[in-house]
Amino acid sequence: MRTILDLERPTNADRVWLDPPSPHTLIQRIAVGDSAALDALYALYSRQLLSYLIGQLTDRQLAEEVLQDVMLAVWKSAARFQGNSSVLTWLLAIARHHAINARGRRKLPLSTLYDSAVGHDPELSRSLEQDADRAQIQTALSHLSAEQRETLELIFYHELSGAEAANVLGVAPGTIKSRLSRALITLRRVLRKEDLSHE
Amino acid sequence: MNEQHGHDGQHWQDQLPFYVAGTLSEAERAAVDQHLAGCAMCRARAADWQRIADAVRADALDRVQHTPPLNRSLTTFSNDSFIERTSEMSTRIFNPTAPQRRVRLSGLIGAAAMFTLAFAVLMLLQSQAPKPIGVAVLAQLTTQPTLSMTAANTLTPTPTMPIISVHVSIGQTPCFSSEPIDRMPGAIPIPLGGNPPIATACSMLTMQPPALQTPINCGIITFNNDGNGHVEIHCSTPVLPPNTPPPAATLTPFFVITAAPPSGLGSTIICGPSSVAGAATAMPYPYIVVDAGANPDECHTFSLAFTREQLPGDIPANQRPLFGGIMMLREVAFDKGIIHTGDTISVSTLWEIGTQIQHDYDITLQLINGGGQILTEQHHLLTHIAFASPFERGIQQWKPDGINLNSFSITIPKEPQNQYILIVSVSDINQENGVRRRLKVSDGSHSFVIGAFYTQ
Numbered sequence: 001m002r003t004i005l006d007l008e009r010p011t012n013a014d015r016v017w018l019d020p021p022s023p024h025t026l027i028q029r030i031a032v033g034d035s036a037a038l039d040a041l042y043a044l045y046s047r048q049l050l051s052y053l054i055g056q057l058t059d060r061q062l063a064e065e066v067l068q069d070v071m072l073a074v075w076k077s078a079a080r081f082q083g084n085s086s087v088l089t090w091l092l093a094i095a096r097h098h099a100i101n102a103r104g105r106r107k108l109p110l111s112t113l114y115d116s117a118v119g120h121d122p123e124l125s126r127s128l129e130q131d132a133d134r135a136q137i138q139t140a141l142s143h144l145s146a147e148q149r150e151t152l153e154l155i156f157y158h159e160l161s162g163a164e165a166a167n168v169l170g171v172a173p174g175t176i177k178s179r180l181s182r183a184l185i186t187l188r189r190v191l192r193k194e195d196l197s198h199e
Numbered sequence: 200m201n202e203q204h205g206h207d208g209q210h211w212q213d214q215l216p217f218y219v220a221g222t223l224s225e226a227e228r229a230a231v232d233q234h235l236a237g238c239a240m241c242r243a244r245a246a247d248w249q250r251i252a253d254a255v256r257a258d259a260l261d262r263v264q265h266t267p268p269l270n271r272s273l274t275t276f277s278n279d280s281f282i283e284r285t286s287e288m289s290t291r292i293f294n295p296t297a298p299q300r301r302v303r304l305s306g307l308i309g310a311a312a313m314f315t316l317a318f319a320v321l322m323l324l325q326s327q328a329p330k331p332i333g334v335a336v337l338a339q340l341t342t343q344p345t346l347s348m349t350a351a352n353t354l355t356p357t358p359t360m361p362i363i364s365v366h367v368s369i370g371q372t373p374c375f376s377s378e379p380i381d382r383m384p385g386a387i388p389i390p391l392g393g394n395p396p397i398a399t400a401c402s403m404l405t406m407q408p409p410a411l412q413t414p415i416n417c418g419i420i421t422f423n424n425d426g427n428g429h430v431e432i433h434c435s436t437p438v439l440p441p442n443t444p445p446p447a448a449t450l451t452p453f454f455v456i457t458a459a460p461p462s463g464l465g466s467t468i469i470c471g472p473s474s475v476a477g478a479a480t481a482m483p484y485p486y487i488v489v490d491a492g493a494n495p496d497e498c499h500t501f502s503l504a505f506t507r508e509q510l511p512g513d514i515p516a517n518q519r520p521l522f523g524g525i526m527m528l529r530e531v532a533f534d535k536g537i538i539h540t541g542d543t544i545s546v547s548t549l550w551e552i553g554t555q556i557q558h559d560y561d562i563t564l565q566l567i568n569g570g571g572q573i574l575t576e577q578h579h580l581l582t583h584i585a586f587a588s589p590f591e592r593g594i595q596q597w598k599p600d601g602i603n604l605n606s607f608s609i610t611i612p613k614e615p616q617n618q619y620i621l622i623v624s625v626s627d628i629n630q631e632n633g634v635r636r637r638l639k640v641s642d643g644s645h646s647f648v649i650g651a652f653y654t655q
Contacts, residue, residue: 137254
C-alpha cells in the first residue's frame with residue numbers, strides 16, 4: 001500500500017503546473033500536503049459536488065457546509081486513495097456519506113418514496129408524453145424517490161457507469177437498473193397526470 | 200416485460216440509460232446502435248431517456264450558479280479540531296447524566312477506559328494522514344496497523360456481557376488492546392472505497408438462532424478514520440451455504456453496522472467492500488446493518504439495507520445447474536429507511552426462481568431475540584411453481600423465469616437491552632408421490648440473516 005513516504009514532498013516549483021495535472025495526480029499531491037492541489041481539485045469538482053449535495057440536502061447553505069467537510073475529508077484521507085475507482089466516484093462516495101450524516105443531524109427525511117412502492121407498470125411500453133417539455137419533466141422529477149433521483153443524477157449528470165454508480169451508492173448494479181426502470185415508470189405516470197397517491 | 204423482447208429486450212432496455220448518458224463502451228454502444236436500427240420500441244424508449252437525461256442535467260445545473268470559495272481553514276486543519284470532534288463524541292457517548300440512558304457503572308468505566316486507550320491510539324495513528332501545514336509530525340508510520348480479535352467461547356444471550364477484546368499492532372509492535380466493553384460506543388461511516396480503518400473498540404453479539412446450525416459470534420469493532428468512525432461486525436462462525444469453501448481470513452466481514460455520528464445523530468447504512476486489511480477479499484459484506492445510536496432519543500432507531508450481489512447463496516454463473524430447481528434471494532427491501540423499536544415494518548423479499556419441474560417453496564421470516572426466542576415467524580408457501588426451460592442447456596446461463604415478491608409484516612419489539620436478528624429462509628419442497636421431500640439440487644434450504652440489531 002502506498003504511504004506518504006512513497007511520494008516526494010512538493011516544492012514550490014511543483015506547484016507551477018505547466019500542464020493541467022490529472023485528478024489522480026492532484027490526489028497524490030494532496031496526499032503529501034500540497035494545498036494548491038486541493039485548490040485545483042476543488043476548482044475541478046466543486047460545482048459537480050455542490051450540485052449533488054444540494055440535490056441530497058435541498059438546502060444550499062447546508063450543502064456548502066458539507067462541501068467544505070468533503071474537501072476536509074479529501075485533504076485528510078488523500079494518502080489512502082488507492083486509485084481503484086475514478087476520482088469523481090471517490091469524491092461522490094465521500095460526499096454521499098457526509099450528506100447522509102448531515103441529514104441525520106438535521107433530521108431531514110432520507111427518502112420520500114421507496115423504490116418498491118412504485119410497483120410494476122403493466123404499460124411499460126408506453127412512451128413519455130410527446131409534449132412533455134423539459135420543464136415538465138424537471139417538475140416530474142420531484143415525484144421520484146430520493147434514491148431514484150440520486151441514481152438518475154449519477155448516471156446522467158455525473159455520467160457514472162452503472163458499476164460506478166452502484167459503488168457510490170453501495171448497492172448492487174442490478175439495483176441501479178431497477179431504480180432507473182422504476183423512475184421511468186413513475187415519470188410516465190406523472191406526466192400522464194396520474195395521481196400517485198391513488199396507486 | 201414486453202413479450203416481443205423477451206429477456207433480450209430487457210437487456211437492451213437496461214442499456215439505454217447508459218447509452219444516452221454516453222457511458223457504454225464502444226462495443227456496447229455499437230451493439231445498441233445496431234439493435235436500435237431494427238427496434239422501434241427501443242428507439243422510443245431511448246428518446247424518453249434522452250428527454251429525462253436533459254431534464255436531469257438541467258435540474259442539476261440549475262442548482263449551482265456559483266460555488267463558494269474553498270475554506271482556507273481546510274488547509275490549516277489541525278489536530279485541535281480533531282480533538283474537539285473526538286471530545287464531542289466522547290461527551291455524547293459517555294455522558295452519564297443523559298436521561299433514560301441505561302449504562303451500568305462497570306460498563307461506563309470500561310468504556311471510558313476503552314476510550315482513553317482508543318484516543319491515544321487515534322492520536323498516534325492520525326499521523327498517517329497528510330500532515331496539515333504548521334503541525335509537527337509526531338510520528339511517521341510506514342506500516343498499516345494489523346488487527347486481531349479475541350472472542351469468547353460462550354454464548355451470551357444479552358449484550359451486557361463484555362466478551363471480546365481488540366488488539367491492534369503496528370508492525371510487530373502492539374499499540375492497543377481494548378478493554379472489554381459492553382456497548383458499542385457509536386461511530387459514523389467512512390466513505391466507501393476502502394480507507395484502512397483504525398480499530399478503537401469492540402463489543403460482541405453472540406446468538407444461537409434456532410434456524411441456523413451454528414451460533415453466530417459477531418464482534419462489533421468500532422473504527423475511526425480521520426475523525427470518522429466505521430463499525431463492522433465480524434463473524435467468527437459465518438453462515439455459509441453448503442459446499443462453500445471457508446474464507447481465507449479468520450475474521451470474515453459479515454455485517455456492516457453504523458451508529459450515531461459523533462457530531463450528530465441518526466442512522467446511516469453502509470453495505471460495501473471491507474476496508475479491513477487482510478479480510479477484504481475473503482468475503483464481501485453479504486448483509487446489513489445495525490444502528491442503535493448513541494443518544495437516548497435515537498437509541499431505538501436503526502436502519503436496514505440489503506445488497507444482492509454478495510449473497511452467500513448466490514451461485515456463480517458457471518456453477519448453476521443446467522436443470523432442476525433453484526431459488527435465489529435477489530433483494531430484501533424495507534418500507535422504512537429509519538425504523539424505531541415498536542414500529543411495524545414491511546419486509547419484502549424478491550426471489551429469482553428457476554425450475555424445470557414443479558416445486559413448492561416455503562419462505563419463512565423469523566425475528567429472533569438474543570436469547571434465541573423466536574418472536575415472530577411467518578410463512579409464505581409458494582406451491583406448484585413451475586416454469587419451462589429455466590436454463591439453456593449447454594450455455595450454463597442463469598435464466599430465471601420467475602420473480603416472486605413476498606411481503607412480511609413484523610413488529611420490532613420495544614424493549615431495552617436486547618438484541619435481535621432477522622432471518623429469511625427458504626425451503627425447497629417438492630411434492631412427489633405424496634411425499635414431501637427436499638430436492639438435492641437446491642440443497643434443501645437456505646437461511647439468510649438479513650438484519651441484526653439491538654436496543655439500548
